Amino acid sequence: MPLAVPKVAVIGGGGNVGSAIAFSLIAMKFPVTVLVVDIDDKLAMGQALDIGDAAFLSSGTCRMGTFEEAGQCDVIIITAGARQRPNEPRSELIGRNYSIIKSIVEKMGSIKKSSVILMVTNPVDILTDIAQKVSGLPRNQVIGSGTFLDSGRLRNELSNVMGIAPSSIHSGMMGEHGDAQFAAWSMASVGGTPLLEHPKLKNVNLDELEKGVSRKAYEIIEAKGSTYYGVGMHVAHIAKSILGDECKVYPVCTYVDEYQCYLSVPAIVGSTGSSTLPLNLSDAEQEKLKSAANKIKSLCDKY
Ligand SMILES: NC(=O)C1=CN([C@@H]2O[C@H](COP(=O)(O)OP(=O)(O)OC[C@H]3O[C@@H](n4cnc5c(N)ncnc54)[C@H](O)[C@@H]3O)[C@@H](O)[C@H]2O)C=CC1
């Protein structure tokens, strides 16, 4: 008997981010069934039909799905909700997105025990916590896309100045997928050498580079209204690591016992969700992580 093809639901899949994720999953050419779910049925159907056409040249399939079907998928990606207005911090979306996320998790009914919820809607760190509490799934099975996208942005910027492929630059952003994110320079390396010792970085203003990375979403939103291709590809890779139990290490939003909240740190991402790794941060970076945790916790405490 052939192995069952894994199923991914994208709730909010009618919108920009959800459809970019669904398309990326199909474009990655691995066997997968993608269900597009949205409160707007017509939009969901349109996206599913369009992405389904692309699937002809891939290994996956795409169709419209219901909230109940989503609850039985292996990975449940949530992108539904409002997006930032130009110059608006992500954290201000909580008032608009809290009840949407709560109602979506309730609408799925009983969720398959082994499912992993992958939150993308902003503010992602806080909504991951809310989805975990409402769904009742174990903490490791509810994760958020976190600072994986920001880390990709950081590695691209470093690649431009260093002339080294981004995939060979081991560095990342941590903390909040928001204004409290920071570059974990002390853990970064290239070819086994600490990144900060690299001669090509000698005359680079790293504070400015880090600020540019944390402001990149604002820059894109100012220019075109929203961001979606970058997040689409990053989230599809997180989902693939879960579905294939690839155990890749990505900086995702994961529950960190030490800080008693969800936070973006490097984590092993596999079929049971995420698990944390030891961190080797400088004292100053530890302070930044603590301050991001305090910000996230104080916002979570209000809901
Ligand atoms: N975590 C990350 O790295 C990123 C997160 N985002 C976030 O993703 C979210 C979505 O952004 P866009 O796709 O650009 O917005 P959009 O407006 O294009 O799409 C939102 C979709 O959600 C649907 N929706 C609204 N309420 C719903 C409900 N109760 N049930 C099901 N579907 C519902 C809408 O019909 C719409 O299709 C925003 O919160 C945005 O900030 C965006 C980029 C990156």
Ligand SMILES: CC(=O)C(=O)O
């Ligand atoms: C919008 C957003 O969260 C991002 O592009 O990083």
